[in-house]
Amino acid sequence: VGSPFSLQNTVxxxxxxxxxxxxxxxxxxxxxxxxxxxxxxxNDGDVIGINTLKVTPGISFAIPSDRIRQFLADSxxxxxxxxxxxxxxxxxxxxxxxxxALIKELKGKERNFADVSSGVYVxxxxxxxxxxxxxxxxxxxxxxxxxxxVHSTEDVRQAVQSDRVLSLVVQRxxxxxxxxxxxxxxxxxxxxxxxxxxxx
Numbered sequence: 748v749g750s751p752f753s754l755q756n757t758v759x760x761x762x763x764x765x766x767x768x769x770x771x772x773x774x775x776x777x778x779x780x781x782x783x784x785x786x787x788x789x790n791d792g793d794v795i796g797i798n799t800l801k802v803t804p805g806i807s808f809a810i811p812s813d814r815i816r817q818f819l820a821d822s823x824x825x826x827x828x829x830x831x832x833x834x835x836x837x838x839x840x841x842x843x844x845x846x847x848a849l850i851k852e853l854k855g856k857e858r859n860f861a862d863v864s865s866g867v868y869v870x871x872x873x874x875x876x877x878x879x880x881x882x883x884x885x886x887x888x889x890x891x892x893x894x895x896x897v898h899s900t901e902d903v904r905q906a907v908q909s910d911r912v913l914s915l916v917v918q919r920x921x922x923x924x925x926x927x928x929x930x931x932x933x934x935x936x937x938x939x940x941x942x943x944x945x946x947x
Contacts (some may be wrong), residue, residue, distance in 0.1 A: 762786050800841060802870045803856040806849075836907045836930040839876020840883065842897045845870045861888045861918035865898050869917075881928040885919040 763785050770778030796809030837892050843849065845866050852890040853868070854860045866888040872878050887896050906913060913928045 751802040800870070802843065803853065805856060806852055836911070837876070838907055838913070838928050838930050839841075839873040839878040840869050840903075841873070842889070842900050842903060843870060845888065857886065859920040860886070861920060863888050863890065863918050866890045866918065867897050867900055867903050877928050877931055881915075881926045883915070883917065883926055883928070884919065887919050887924075889915055889917050890923075891916040 751922045763783060765784045766781070768782045770776075770782065773782065786800050794812050796811050797806060797815060798809045801807040827939050845853075845863065845868050847864075849868070850860075850863065869878075869885060869887045869889065872885055876927060889903060891897055892903065893910060895902070895906070897903060897906075907930050910931055913930065915926045915928060917924050917926060
């Protein structure tokens with residue numbers, strides 16, 4: 748429901764009519780792709796990013812289009828030159844650095860949000876990973892690793908890359924919990940940092 752072009756009393760359905768509309772049906776002779784047909788109205792515009800994650804209803808993030816362009820160019824160049832992917836340690840979390848503004852937003856949307864002033868917020872623990880096996884949960888806030896205070900996602904990344912065994916202290920609602928995680932090595936191309944999109 749919205750009001751595009753300031754027109755009032757507008758409802759957009761965006762219904763998917765079919766998920767298997769062949770390219771040949773659309774007159775695209777050289778396309779073997781199956782398209783999704785929808786009745787959503789599309790207007791001209793520029794791509795500014797690709798939505799990549801939702802933290803809570805009203806707080807989501809997108810990767811800026813210039814980062815995507817650079818990532819694709821680097822990936823193509825790496826494949827063309829036959830270079831191997833680098834391997835980095837990995838624990839299996841998606842996380843956000845907590846700022847005063849984000850803490851305020853999360854406290855307003857999550858009833859049991861941890862009472863913290865800084866740290867790194869875990870918005871997703873990926874099943875089957877080291878973090879998952881260690882008992883880390885969505886909405887935990889990492890406050891220290893191996894005795895060092897954590898204030899940014901970079902603090903977490905550096906700890907993961909430098910130490911195989913990580914002793915974490917996390918704030919979970921009103922509890923302080925200690926966990927031990929053993930990081931894995933996986934092949935990665937490049938990190939893409941999302942940009943906050945706040946829905947009002």
